Amino acid sequence: MQLALYRYSLPFRQPLMFKGQRLTNREGLLVSIHGQWGEIAPLPGFSTETLEEAEAESLACLAALSRGETVSPILPSVQFGFDCAQRSWPSNLPASLPPYPLLQGAPAELIEALGESDWQASPPSRLKLKVARYPMEQELALIEQLATRLPATKLILDANGGWTREEAQRFCERLPLAQIDYLEEPCTAFADTIAVAEATGVAIALDETLSRREEWHCHPQLKALVIKPTLIGSLSACEALVQRARASDLRVVISSSFESDLGLGLLGRLASEWAPDDPPGLDTGHWLTERVTTETGEVMTENVHCLSKMESSA
Ligand SMILES: O=C(O)CCC(=O)C1=CC=C[C@@H](O)[C@@H]1C(=O)O
Numbered sequence: 001m002q003l004a005l006y007r008y009s010l011p012f013r014q015p016l017m018f019k020g021q022r023l024t025n026r027e028g029l030l031v032s033i034h035g036q037w038g039e040i041a042p043l044p045g046f047s048t049e050t051l052e053e054a055e056a057e058s059l060a061c062l063a064a065l066s067r068g069e070t071v072s073p074i075l076p077s078v079q080f081g082f083d084c085a086q087r088s089w090p091s092n093l094p095a096s097l098p099p100y101p102l103l104q105g106a107p108a109e110l111i112e113a114l115g116e117s118d119w120q121a122s123p124p125s126r127l128k129l130k131v132a133r134y135p136m137e138q139e140l141a142l143i144e145q146l147a148t149r150l151p152a153t154k155l156i157l158d159a160n161g162g163w164t165r166e167e168a169q170r171f172c173e174r175l176p177l178a179q180i181d182y183l184e185e186p187c188t189a190f191a192d193t194i195a196v197a198e199a200t201g202v203a204i205a206l207d208e209t210l211s212r213r214e215e216w217h218c219h220p221q222l223k224a225l226v227i228k229p230t231l232i233g234s235l236s237a238c239e240a241l242v243q244r245a246r247a248s249d250l251r252v253v254i255s256s257s258f259e260s261d262l263g264l265g266l267l268g269r270l271a272s273e274w275a276p277d278d279p280p281g282l283d284t285g286h287w288l289t290e291r292v293t294t295e296t297g298e299v300m301t302e303n304v305h306c307l308s309k310m311e312s313s314a
């Protein structure tokens with residue numbers, strides 16, 4: 001039985017910013033355990049581990065598996081990859097719902113693109129927009145355009161903790177609240193996020209709070225948990241969050257960390273299992289110009305670089 005680790009580097013369609021870091025390529029690892037795949041791709045700016053650290057731990061884990069040992073990786077991205085590659089996946093999962101579209105870019109360019117899109121003819125039920133990146137007036141003008149031109153579409157906003165409590169409050173006071181599905185992480189501290197929700201009436205979702213494993217509690221304006229398995233790590237930790245969400249009547253949105261098409265496929269399967277009724281946050285693949293798998297799901301070994309191949313005695 002074979003164990004293998006591959007590395008990929010896929011160009012972004014245009015450079016993307018991740019918490020102040022400009023990336024031109026998405027780099028990550030693919031692990032294969034007895035023919036089953038997992039993806040290990042720490043996201044700069046969001047993951048606490050580097051790709052080099054993830055690679056070193058992955059190689060050590062594969063060596064342990066080849067000796068017939070069981071492994072318990074520590075780094076979240078490695079936990080996710082090894083868990084996926086060793087999981088007993090349900091065989092009859094339905095396809096996940098199509099992801100809601102993710103808008104990213106300068107407000108003026110997005111307003112222009114909106115005029116050219118066919119969304120007015122067939123509006124998406126939800127649409128996500130990054131905020132707290134450009135001047136507030138420009139972002140509010142874009143939201144007003146979206147709300148007016150797509151009245152049947154609910155908007156998901158994501159501030160990535162980029163505002164102070166006061167800034168978030170000023171922004172949220174001017175939102176067309178009836179059209180806002182929820183706002184992800186307006187402030188870094190959970191207490192500030194809840195204070196903004198209470199002062200303005202905006203509905204909230206948690207994302208980074210979950211991957212940083214910070215304390216949080218339920219609140220009437222907390223609507224959803226955005227679960228990013230690559231950042232949270234083990235599938236059992238993700239499942240515990242899904243259970244907590246179900247018990248508290250919160251929606252679950254399975255979201256990507258800009259993985260390759262292989263990782264997005266795995267996340268789609270988890271989304272159909274854990275959140276069958278909520279469109280997932282997996283509309284990130286179109287930012288990549290290349291794939292690691294064929295349309296039928298085979299890994300294209302010419303698009304990845306083999307780091308290690310081992311035989312397992314088990
Ligand atoms: O959640 C989604 O709809 C797509 C993924 C996404 O928005 C993100 C992925 C990774 C980092 C950020 O850029 C962003 C987020 O914070 O949610």
Ligand SMILES: [Mg+2]
Binds near residue numbers: 184185207226
């Ligand atoms: Mg987010």
